[in-house]
Amino acid sequence: MSNLVLAATEGNVVDLGKAIALALGIGLGSLGAGIGIGNIFGSMIQSVARQPELRGELTGIMWLGFALTEAVVFYGLIGGLLAFVLV
C-alpha cells in the first residue's frame, strides 16, 4: 500500500500505472456488484410488498445473496492487490 502513496508523490511511472490499474479494476468490479446488490434489495422490497407474510423466510435468502454478490468486489480487490504486489 505504501507503494501507492509513493507512486503518487514521487512520480514512479510503473507504480503509478499499477495503481491506476488496481483502482480501475476495483472500480469496475464494484460497479457490477453494486448493480447486483441493488437488484437483490429491489426484488426483496417487491416481494415483501406483494406478500408481507413471507418476510421472515426471504430475509435469510436475501442476506445470502447479498454476501455472495458483495464478495465479487473482494475477489477483484484481492486479485488486484496480488497483481500489484507480485508483478
Added chain:
Amino acid sequence: MKLLLLNALTLASEAPAGEEPKFDPSHEFELPAWVSIHIGPLDMSINKAVVYLWLGSLLTMAIGILLMRVRLRVTPDRRQTIGEQIYDIAQTQVAEQGLPTKAIGRWFPYVASLMLFIWTINMLGFIPLPITGERFELFGIDLPVWGIYAATSSISVTLALALMTWVFTHIEGVRANGPVGYFKSWIPEVPKAMLPMLVPLEILGQFMRLVSLSVRLFANMLAGHMLILTFIGLIFVLESVFLAVVAVPAATAFYLFEVVIVVSIQAFIFAALSAIYIGSAIEPDH
C-alpha cells in the same frame, strides 16, 4: 458515541510515532512472531492473530455458556432471550435452510458454533484492544498501543475454517452415499460428449468453494479494517490536522457499517454456506 471516541483515540494514539518515516495501513496486518516456535518445517509461532484467536475462543465459550446454559427458566429474562434468539437464528436460518432433516442433529452444533465463533472474532476485531505488540510513551509512562485487528483478516485463519468445512463435506458425502455414489453425484446429467468438459469444471468447482469461502471472509474483514485505517491514516500521510474533519466522520461511518452489518452477515454467511455444502453432499439430488 463512546465507541466513536475510542476509535478516534486508538488511531490518534499512533501520532507520537511521528518519528517513523511513513504511516502505512498494511503495516497493521503484519504478524511478527512474539514467541517463536518452530517444529521442523512448521512455523507454530505465537503472534497477534493467535492471541486474538485464543481470546475469541474463550469469549465464544463464555457467551455460549452464559447465554444458553446457565440459569434457564420457563419465563426467560433478558439474557436468556438474547441466547434464545441466537439459537433460533442458528436453527431456522442456518441449519434448517441448508441441512436435510436427518442431518440436523449431527451438524447443528458445528454450524452453530461456527457462526458464534466467527461472529466473536469479527466483533473482537472492531474493539480496540491493547494487544498490538507496540508501545508508546505518554508523559514518560510506557503504555501499550491500542489498536483494532481481526484474526479473520488473515487468510490462514479463514482458510483453516474453510478447510474444516470442506473436509467435513466430503467425509459426510462419502459416509452418506458411499464413495461410488458420492463421486457419481459430481457427474452432471448431460449428453456423454459434454462430459470431458464438464467433469473437470465440476472438480474445479469443488476447490473453488474452498477459495470463495475463505477469501470472502478474509477480504471482507481486511478491506473493512483497511478502509478505516486508511481514512484515519490520511491525516498522518498528508500531515494535515484539518483533514480530520472529513476523515474521522468517514472512518466512523465505515466503522458503524462494519460493526452493524458486515460482522454479523459474514458470520451468518459462513455458517449458512457450510450448512448448504454439507447438506448438498449428504443429499446430492437437492
